[in-house]
Amino acid sequence: MNGRAARLLYALLPIALLGLTLLAGACTRQIGDSCKNNLDCNVTISNAFCDLASPQGYCTIEGCDATSCPDGAACVRFFSLQRANGTCDASRPCRAGERCLCDDESCTRAYCASEASERRWCMHRCSSDGDCREGYSCRASNQGGAVSVTRRDEDGNPTSPVERYCAPAPGG
Numbered sequence: 001m002n003g004r005a006a007r008l009l010y011a012l013l014p015i016a017l018l019g020l021t022l023l024a025g026a027c028t029r030q031i032g033d034s035c036k037n038n039l040d041c042n043v044t045i046s047n048a049f050c051d052l053a054s055p056q057g058y059c060t061i062e063g064c065d066a067t068s069c070p071d072g073a074a075c076v077r078f079f080s081l082q083r084a085n086g087t088c089d090a091s092r093p094c095r096a097g098e099r100c101l102c103d104d105e106s107c108t109r110a111y112c113a114s115e116a117s118e119r120r121w122c123m124h125r126c127s128s129d130g131d132c133r134e135g136y137s138c139r140a141s142n143q144g145g146a147v148s149v150t151r152r153d154e155d156g157n158p159t160s161p162v163e164r165y166c167a168p169a170p171g172g
Contacts, residue, residue, distance in 0.1 A: 031073035032124025032166050033059045034133065045070060051121075055135050055168050061122040066151035069122035074163040075149040076123045076141050079113035088112045105143045113145050120149065123165035132166035139167045 028044070034057050035041050035050035041059035042048050051058040061068065064075035079101055086092070087109055088100040094112035103109040125131075126138035141148040141163040148163040 029059060030124065031059055031061070031070060031122045032133070032136075035059050048122075056133075062120065064120045064122045064149070066149045072125055073122040074125050074141070074165055075120055076163060076165055077147045077149055078119050078121065079115075079145040079147070080117040081111040081113050081145040083111050085112060101145050101147065102143050103145070105140050107142065111145075123163075123167065126164050126166050129169075135169055136166040137169040138164050140164055 029041055029048075031045065031048070033041070036057055038049045040057070041050050045059060045061070047061050048059050049062070051060050061073075066075060069075045079099070081101060081103060082098075083103070088094050088111060094100050097115050098112040099115060100110045101113050103111055129137045132138055139146070146165075148160050150158050150160045153159045
């Protein structure tokens with residue numbers, strides 16, 4: 001290698017290292033990471049996109065089922081609660097095509113939600129707020145119109161265990 005080629009190689013080396021560093025960062029994307037566009041998420045998570053309605057974006061997969069979310073993520077079903085219509089319970093059931101869903105974790109209030117309003121998203125699993133990025137908190141899937149996806153237990157019985165996932169913090 002002549003002197004000119006060596007100087008060119010040494011000049012391009014920092015640029016190449018920067019590119020590799022950026023690519024390595026892209027390889028660590030997970031459900032729940034911040035994003036600015038779909039490419040930020042889709043590079044390493046098949047079918048993922050950037051939900052720009054969430055603060056600083058949220059890498060997710062829409063339309064998931066019990067087995068389609070990657071490791072570290074849970075499929076959560078979200079419904080629009082009809083709070084204006086009053087609460088529901090055993091003495092005040094919802095109409096056909098609706099379900100009565102908890103609004104708070106202890107289920108002191110429940111409201112009807114149209115089954116047609118259901119949307120499914122892969123959400124980042126968490127145990128506490130510390131597992132979520134800034135501006136997000138760890139929530140349970142039995143509140144705010146969120147329900148975990150039904151799956152089968154080891155005996156084949158349908159179950160909907162409570163999942164904990166990172167969602168925008170209230171007031172955030």
